[in-house]
Amino acid sequence: MPVPVRELELDLEAFEGPFDLLLALVLREELDLGEVDVAGVVLAFVERLEEREELDLEACGEFLVLVAALLELKARSLLAGEDAELEDLDPAVAAEELARRLAEYRRIKEAAARLGERLEAEQSRFFRLGPAPFAPRPEHRLAPQQPAALAAALRALAAEPPAVSLAHLELRFPPVEQFLGRFRSLLTRRSRFDFDTEVAGMTRVEQAVAFLALLELRKADEIELSQAAPFAPIRVRRNETAKPERSERWSVRSA
Amino acid sequence: MERPLRLVATNPLDRLARTLEALLVVASQPLSLEELSEAAGDDPQRVETALGLLADRFREGRSGIVLERVAGGWAFRASREAAEACGRLFERPVERGLSPAALETLAVIAYLGPCSRPEIARLRGVATDSVVAGLVERGLIAEAGREQAAGAVRYRVTPLFERVFGLESVSELPRLDDLGGDAAEIRGRLETIAEKRPA
8 A cells, every 4th residue: 555645644834734745735826835844744754654654655655755845945935035146047947947857747647637638448359469470581592593502501510620739738758767766776875865857857747746756765764855935946855864664663652 | 052141132241241240250359450361362441441340340330340440450349239148258357356456557658648657656655566567468458668867667557457448549538637636636735735835
């Protein structure tokens, strides 16, 4: 149930009755807008809205428009002499514009009411509703074509495309053992070496596997690794303290 | 030998009338005189006379199907006495639940001719985007070109609108100037207010 804005009952100092009557009286100049408490009108409306416990956008919209028009009228009548600052708004022109809009809106309201009545009267109209059927399509004749040209076009489409090379996707990993052996033999000759120098000139994949071998050796405690800073050269040193029987010893201890 | 069912079989226009009848029963929208005469392959004047014959055959009280002039053309509809039964079988989704805002917007478009959303919003004092979209969806209004200056899309009422409201054409609606008799009076009053104010 929408809030009937126009029937909104008002109980103000200067006026008591429905909002619609207030509007009519103001427009007929039988009520001085200066004495009407517009805030009171707003309060009454908000209270009514609260009673409904439901936001009626339709009514709110209508109310806002009407109250805005009322406020504008009131402001203009109160500040009649001080319109100098609003230089481009000639009060007479503005009031005329306002009157025109109000009248226009009233006519639209009236027209809408007539349409509504008409709709009501035509409630008994039933007719077939549907999309328009298709009109027969004019035949589009094609220009004469050479069968050979069509065959050629099809042949071009049917040709097998060249095989796509996947060579760049292939990665060949050398066995880690290869590097394990290499580093171990290196460590029998030298007590320390520089990893980066050793792997210089290898492919990226080989370097990666070599690094894995390095980690393996470190895990087995065969070497010690040091690096001054991230990305600095990795120094590899033979772990002198490591004993070959280490794992055996550990198992004894843990037993 | 089967005898024709038509009571007016002697009328030379009867064959044309039967053709028109067939065309109208196939159509889901009103057919204009031009469309009918083109499809029937006959002279528009003869078609019009034949339509007159048909309109008499298919009229309220005589037939359950009524031929009417609507939305700039001719169309069949159900007779009013069958409306209740029709209502039990079918809904009227197009006009069901038209809100006051939708009716107002429809009135602006129907009475003032093609107009854009900004124009409607100016008249009604509130934004109308969703209302306009709803009316387009119902098929009651449709786009009708753009404004010259701002390029906003303008809307007009559709033949479906005329059909739903039972209008042969929108021009059948009373003129907006004739509506709201006290509008001029309000204006006069307000103008007096403006005049009384010190300059």
